[in-house]
Amino acid sequence: MSDPVRTLLTALLTATLLISTVLMAACADDVVAPVQGVGGDAPVLLEQVTYSLNAVSSEGALPQGLSGEVVFQELDASRMLVTVAIDDTVDTPLIHPVHIHENDADTGGPIAFFLGALDNNARGAARSVHVIEKSLDSLLTFDGHVNIHESNATRDTLLAQGDIGANDNASPTLFQLNRVAEPRHAAYPLQAVPNSSTQAPEGFEGTVRFEELTPSQTLVQVQVDGGSPATGGAHPVHLREGAAGEHADDSAPEVVIAYLGAIDGAPESLGTSWTVVNRSYDELLDADAHVRIHLNNEALGTSVSAGDIGANAVPM
Template sequence: MNRNLLAFLMIIPFFFISCSDDDGYSNPEPPEITELNSKIYTLGTVGDFGVSGTAKFIENSDATLSIELDLQNTPAGGIHPAHIHFNTAVETGGIALTLEDVNGDTGKSTTIFTTLNDGTDITYLELLDFDGYINVHLSATELSTIVAQGDIGQNELTGETISYDLNERDVPGINGTVVFAKRVNQTTLVSINLTGTPAGGRHPAHIHENDIATTGNIIVGLNPVIGDSGISKTQVEALVGGAAVTYTELLTINAYINVHLSNADLDTIVAQGNIGSNAGTDPGGAESKTYDVTNSGASAYIFNGEGLSDSNNPDFTFKRGGTYTFNVTVPGHPFYINSVRGTGTANTYNSGVTNNGAVSGTITFTVPTDAPDTLYYNCEFHSSMTGMITIID
């Protein structure tokens, strides 16, 4: 064979290899996927499991989305199913997206997706505006037991809240608060929390128009207060009849809240309070204060509590309907509430007073609506141990 031809044939493979390298026909490494944007939502604990954590929503550079769950206090060895549901956690709703199970050993899971369970495409911005919430369950066989939960997207709570007192009414010992919490979409989570509700009870609750004194029709139905926990949670976005109402509008609404004994006894109100523009005008929001009373020889009563510190014979201003408790330890100096300043027992004022004249124990004074504008406290024996009580509405 011609020596030149042989050399040419030997060069040909190198030529093609060189062309392949130069022209990019090799198999390069795929580009690295990076995080473009992200947002973190809080997952709060549910029940007594103590599990809580976060859900991180991620927009990836390859046009996919990721959700990373990161939970604390998950039991080792556990596998916890998780889902995004439609609506708020209070309303509940069907599953929109199944997430990867949370590994109990690490408390973590990562789900990569571009569509919901039904095949609907979803973008990162649409995910941030989604009407939904996340549930994390105890196990695949105990899906009814939720260990962590959180509202997401437009249902996220902003942290802005306002609280109103719900005062005792027809049933002694039941009272509490109602908290209005603002969501990103301007709707409101209304949470009632009462103490003293009987176990097993269910107490209907409503927002009524006008104030307590005027009374009015129901304008928002609330979920009943569960007696075992004293809690009710309701998603509020519209009034009775369908008119939309925002969190901001609820702050100035002319309304009050009633919590009733039961569906069979709506006439018995267990807790009640003015809200919105009527806040602070509840006639049942009676003042309640407690004082510890000792003495300095025969010269003075010494008061502590409610802002007083070793105060000698202070004057007081009490409100009609209020309850004032005196824990007295004054041996030899009987403590009396009187209609006239002075010693003795001829002018004792006993309306609404329990244990008047005690030297040890508790004296309670619930001020009647017809109490005089001025009363006094006195030692039965020593005129220097005295002070004025001004009564106001």
């Protein structure tokens, strides 16, 4: 969008922003995009575009498939936040890989981008987020579609898909991102945890990074050192109470502060996940907490990586 057009739209929308903000607050459960909110000392208007994801029936674990939406939001001139949200949660420990594929859905094509895997065990989260270092304008002309797969082991089984970019006629709309004027960043190391599994017996090292997004939201990235752990599975990631050494075998859900994005262990993935956590940056950096990567949802007592954060560690 050109600067004159953005300026004009900003002027036209100023009078309605207070009303729309109230509506968004009143209908928070209906808002897919996670970075709309109230407050902040540097609110800006950015573009977003939404596409439908249609259920695909199969003979797999979820025969009716899943339906939902994928929302692409500008974070800045060179980054998009991609939110995948399904309409209903399902009772399964599976973690569903999500990809942007080339070509339209009917034609099919290779993976162009890995998106955030959907962790159904994340207590009804029913969504995932991912950051792509591309502009929103580049997406609008991209010949592609989004697929939600059953699992990495059954990638040929689709649960949902939908066309995006050049293959759909969706138009961008504006949203208000209430970012702070000077976002702060912090990073903490994750140490490998040796274990008795055959997939990742030595565990793997990594880093968790916190980026101040809005006054009440923090963007969290978990990155495995060297890229994908190449386990062929998918690994739940939790922000948990207490220090890592005190809770090594604790898989109880009541000590989970936030379910972070799962790590996709497909060999060709980037070994990274993203999450928008509805807690302020200061709250997270003061928290008595740690980050733990688990083997899978059926073996939450088996850790492959862990590291202290907040009050329990000094940032890198």
